[in-house]
Amino acid sequence: MTDENLLVQQLKNPKLQEEAFRKLMQLYKERLYWHIRKIVLSHNDADDVLQNTFIKVFKNIHNFNQQSKLYSWMYRIATNEAINFINKKAKLMNVDISELQHKQVQTLSTDNYFTGDEIQIKLQEAIATLPQKQQLVFNMKYFDEMKYKQMATILETSVGALKASYHIATKKIEAFLKNN
Amino acid sequence: MAKVIVKQLVKHKTLHNNHLKQNKFTVSEEYFNALEDLVITKLKAELLNKAFKTNTPKNYFNNLENQVLQKVKQPKKSKIIKLLIPIAVAASLLVVAVLSEYKSNTESTISKNEIENWLNFEMVENTALDLVATQTDLEIEATFFETISNEDMVNYLNETDIENLLYEN
Numbered sequence: 001m002t003d004e005n006l007l008v009q010q011l012k013n014p015k016l017q018e019e020a021f022r023k024l025m026q027l028y029k030e031r032l033y034w035h036i037r038k039i040v041l042s043h044n045d046a047d048d049v050l051q052n053t054f055i056k057v058f059k060n061i062h063n064f065n066q067q068s069k070l071y072s073w074m075y076r077i078a079t080n081e082a083i084n085f086i087n088k089k090a091k092l093m094n095v096d097i098s099e100l101q102h103k104q105v106q107t108l109s110t111d112n113y114f115t116g117d118e119i120q121i122k123l124q125e126a127i128a129t130l131p132q133k134q135q136l137v138f139n140m141k142y143f144d145e146m147k148y149k150q151m152a153t154i155l156e157t158s159v160g161a162l163k164a165s166y167h168i169a170t171k172k173i174e175a176f177l178k179n180n
Numbered sequence: 181m182a183k184v185i186v187k188q189l190v191k192h193k194t195l196h197n198n199h200l201k202q203n204k205f206t207v208s209e210e211y212f213n214a215l216e217d218l219v220i221t222k223l224k225a226e227l228l229n230k231a232f233k234t235n236t237p238k239n240y241f242n243n244l245e246n247q248v249l250q251k252v253k254q255p256k257k258s259k260i261i262k263l264l265i266p267i268a269v270a271a272s273l274l275v276v277a278v279l280s281e282y283k284s285n286t287e288s289t290i291s292k293n294e295i296e297n298w299l300n301f302e303m304v305e306n307t308a309l310d311l312v313a314t315q316t317d318l319e320i321e322a323t324f325f326e327t328i329s330n331e332d333m334v335n336y337l338n339e340t341d342i343e344n345l346l347y348e349n
Contacts (some may be wrong), residue, residue: 029216119200
């Protein structure tokens, strides 16, 4: 039995659940956090989403049928939670998502938890102009250097569609940086 | 630096630049250390809250507003009733007292026969002096005497039979 299978079994066992859950968080919290952070940009928002992600993982572990890797399943939950969070925030503020993301990028220059320079802020501005799914593909490929096959499992999209999406995203960003 | 990168972008038409790829988002060192405890506590709180909710009666929250509103409305009515009750009791007692007094008065009435008998057999001389003595509350107008002169009085007495006066009175 692999380590992952053992961990999943422990997570499903009420007696061993808490200990196994702590181990799960230790293993994956940072990777999930940075993935979420690139989507929501703010640390406080990323913290909320990460906590919600782990709670959702705990509550739904019995539904995990191990057809994919545990990390891919958790990554998908984190992605959905982050997107739902942004959508909800935009609705509360009565603005559309692109306007919300534009406002959030504007605050990066004064954010204590962002140390990027002018061009790096410009890059974030360029990413914010992309459609939501293209943003995800770009972040996962460009910053996380994830394999297309793993991205396909997480985003439930074919490898070909992901490659096309990434190609279009990079062209748009390059054009934005040159023109702005 | 920015101008250099943009020049590179224009020249190579590529984003594959190590500087751009750097993750410039940061977080405090302590954040990840406390995360497990925070999530576990939050999870336990949620499960506890769920346990409380399942122990409440069915439709409890649906009916709660109506129940509270009914209780809020009641005190106004009961206050009025509380004020009226003693007044009503006092009024009832008063009526009873008055009625009982009236009854006691009516019970002590003397029959007609008894009055007639008393008048026929035990009546005292009903002289004018007795009438005056008994009728002390009679008020005779002072002006009555002022308008009758002495001469008029003498003439009247001369003209009138004294015995008739006695019989009339």
